[in-house]
Amino acid sequence: MSGRHRKPTTSSVSVAKVAFTGAVLGGGGIAMAGHAAAATDWEWDQVARCESGGNWAINTGNGYYGGVQFTPGTWASHGGGEFAPSAQLATREQQIAVAERVLATQGRGAWPVCGHGLSSATLRDVPAPAAMDAPVDAPDVNGEPARWPTPHPRGRRTAGRPGPAGAIRR
Incomplete structure (x- = not known):
């Protein structure tokens, strides 16, 4: 061995430049992929x-x-x-x-006529209506389990003795 280092050739410099450029641009593309615009x-x-x-x-x-x-x-x-x-x-x-x-x-x-301006989809979570937020087994005022959101708990209506509108007799 002569101890001399080889001078970089044009092809190896080009390969290095291409590899570096690809890493920078490719990495940037990956980083930007998570930020796709969502339909507003x-x-x-x-x-x-x-x-x-x-x-x-x-x-x-x-x-x-x-x-x-x-x-x-x-x-x-x-x-x-x-x-x-x-x-x-x-x-x-x-x-x-x-x-x-x-x-x-x-x-x-x-939406072939009206959807042309939409960005990409982003699935959304929509909270349930307020009446549905209470847990099904939450106790009611008498300490008994409430049957929300069921409007009329089974076995709790008294036939033949209607109360005020919407009231459930016990």
Whole structure:
């Protein structure tokens, strides 16, 4: 061995540059991938304005319901039944949560005319209505287990002796 170091050739310098550039750009791409833009409430309001005039409770009788015009099948198959039996009976937030699921499975094409401005889907958690927040086994005022959200606990109604409207006699 002569003890001399080899001078870098053009090809090895190019390979090093390409490797470094790829690492920087590739790593940046991975870091940015987690920050994809999600469909915003404003975007959903725009879709609703286009689809239903912004009326989240609309039922025009054309087979489509709610602000972003769900079919009954789409509403049911994307979990809308956990909120309401039909889209127009659900809140705006609940409809958006279901719409995000539709966007995730069907893309913007689910709203071919009005969905072109939507960003990507971000699944949302929608809190249950306040009446549903109480645990099923929470004690009621008499220390007995309440049967929320069941409106009439089994075996607690007294037939033939109606009380005030909505009251349950014990």
